[in-house]
Amino acid sequence: MSDRNPRDRKPPFRRPGGKPFDKGRPAGGHAAGRRPAWRDRDSGADDGPVILYGWHTVTLALQNPGRHIRKLLLTENAARRLAEDNIKAPIAPEIVRPSQIDQLLGPDAVHQGLLAEADPLPSPDIETLAAEGMILVLDQITDPHNVGAIMRSAAAFAVKAIVTTNRHSPEATGVLAKSASGALELVPLVTVQNLARALTTLNERGFMTVGLDSEGGDNLAAIALRQPLALVLGAEGKGLRQLTRETCSHVARLDMPGEIKSLNVSNAAVLALYIGATRLGLMG
């Protein structure tokens, strides 16, 4: 990033936007002001450390053997709760006052006394995904709250992976990680250069690829769904890009009885997951 000092390669913490924390400049969410609390990968920046805060987000990261924690700040209360729950941190925490975390994240971040800096998790190759169950494919959904909520729902419905584009997707850090409530540690995130090519690969590997679109020809709940199933969601407003839609094996809508015919994208995602899991006999 242009305003990153190359002599300052390993700052103790970096903001979710990929920059070093800067006292007094909020970074945690709504408070981030004019700067989005995530970095668009178009910037070409390398993958810096990710910022994790909040009880579920941090405790699941601490318990994920595949997650390398670089630094851990805990309040005394949070350290006591971890001990009570018998959750061991892989590194020694720094015990801090809540206000010190407030200062790093900004006043609106609900951190619950836990803040970690960690390495990003590796992105599996799409060829290595097992051809079973359900996966989600996100076509340029940019809002980190929505992507986080979608990841959380994906973990709740035992989704095997989430496929997103490298570009025009928020990074798995900060607000997204908080909204995901630990789901980052549970659902592999597969990032790809070209979504249509990824869908072609999924089609070739036997996935049924169903794009969701309010103009879709069939109602999702009325289609004969089968495993492995990939549900494909587009951004609010823009919807699925044309090439995405054309590469899906099916395009379906979500029928609803009321006057409004479209949902918030994370609401549409959870409904599609419920319908998919129910039809595929995955509800357990």
Add this chain to the structure above:
Amino acid sequence: MSDRNPRDRKPPFRRPGGKPFDKGRPAGGHAAGRRPAWRDRDSGADDGPVILYGWHTVTLALQNPGRHIRKLLLTENAARRLAEDNIKAPIAPEIVRPSQIDQLLGPDAVHQGLLAEADPLPSPDIETLAAEGMILVLDQITDPHNVGAIMRSAAAFAVKAIVTTNRHSPEATGVLAKSASGALELVPLVTVQNLARALTTLNERGFMTVGLDSEGGDNLAAIALRQPLALVLGAEGKGLRQLTRETCSHVARLDMPGEIKSLNVSNAAVLALYIGATRLGLMG
């Protein structure tokens, strides 16, 4: 409000927080910084005008004969789109440049060239609600994005009304109105002083009142649901307050097959609405 100048009682626009717009001070959403983009009614402030922006939010308000529009700012493009769609404004718009709306709302508000100041809609009395179909009851859900998304889903599932508390609820303006995507004009919002008393009234009027709680004894999808049905949702983290839970006729959980057992509250709401509408034969 303490910092409102009494000599400035009728500003041309007021921020979603209930204060006059102030050039250069963002008001539209994430950009609002340390100030929440809604006013907690605890402040005792009177109901000021509400701020509506965005295509769906404003066009549905313009078409709602029950909504009194005080002021309407449109860009030339937006005015042309309204004319093309044959949507008549009840008052003469001021034609402005997009940057003028940006300045009023802050840079993160996706206003699409439309900004209206309107009177709040009246809150119907809970006694007047028809005892049929589904309603939603929200127990101190404070995040305006979540409440807005819930209202949008409520309109999609033909919910008859949403009941919330006067206090500890965001106002139906600004970010909430934008997230609701026009649903404010479609779903009556009933505000009450005391939620337990409102639930008692609903019970007496024959509603089945089902609180959603991850510790609930039954799975919502496995309960014999009946009309009229009230689905009751608590805030994330806190969940249903004890008295709310005790006053519901049933408490149910949403069973899901994955490792995470709780959803973002708007995701839980849409799932409960789908299950309710399906079981009650309301899917049309």
